[in-house]
Amino acid sequence: MNKKGDLNMIGFIGAGSIGGAVITGLVKNGYDENEIIVKGGKSSRTKDLRDQLGFKIVSKIKQLADTDVIFIGVGANALDSVLKELKDIVDGKLVVAFTGTGTVAHLKQVLGYDKVAHAIPNTPVKVGAGFTGITYSDKFTPEDKKKVASILGYTGQLVEVPSEQLGILGTVAGCSPAFLDLFIEALSDAGVKHGLSRELAYDAAIGMAIGASKLAKQSDLNPSALKDEVTSPGGSTIKGVAALEENGFRNAVIKAVDAAEGE
């Protein structure tokens, strides 16, 4: 029995960057580690994570037979072979693949099974502040979706979207932690340039990003109006905004998303 209710055993195939982040987010936010079984790859990554979090490891996919929901976190190169191996035990389970590419149709076809979903989490799932887009196959019942949501809900927000929007949602929410990290680093560099210690500059930049995001989330105002609120006429903030625009800030962000989308 899980701490939050009546969930049963869940399985993971692949506990690398994203699989490991989801498992970490689950356990650190109260999901019972005794209800998580993981089939890892060849390296010591899964064992290292198990030593921190305490879930159970198995060496074969068929040992996930007693699970209700299976999450797949392997890379594209291993996906099809994993799906083929999963065929033998998949009946009655819900399968959620965290693949960056691919579609529900592809998952269904290779697995030869209908209750599959495609989800794209981002790395903040690790601290329970993730944003995960998900597309379910049409065979998922409302109860099935509730079950998946009750698990991934431990890691942050889960938003269902049609398959044609999953890719761009995955880019906007999934690639952008790296973009924000760059912004934080650059802001911190600027602080250091003007005399702050590196530690204080990072503290200030990260604290601002958390606080400004929280405000944007909780405020009735959209980000554009929030910006207007802090740009007094002739003031220093509007001068900074103008300098960002002079250097193509918004265009650079849009082009980064275009590039991540392969355009």
Ligand SMILES: NC(=O)c1ccc[n+]([C@@H]2O[C@H](COP(=O)([O-])OP(=O)(O)OC[C@H]3O[C@@H](n4cnc5c(N)ncnc54)[C@H](OP(=O)(O)O)[C@@H]3O)[C@@H](O)[C@H]2O)c1
């Ligand atoms: N990273 C992200 O932010 C992110 C976000 C959303 C979606 N995704 C998608 O998630 C997928 C995985 O990406 P990732 O960044 O997590 O890659 P990753 O760090 O390379 O992790 C993949 C893991 O799969 C394991 N693995 C490989 N073959 C396996 C098998 N047969 N059985 C069990 N485990 C196996 C590997 O284990 P060993 O290394 O131990 O061999 C590795 O730890 C990709 O499709 C990616 O596009 C990633």
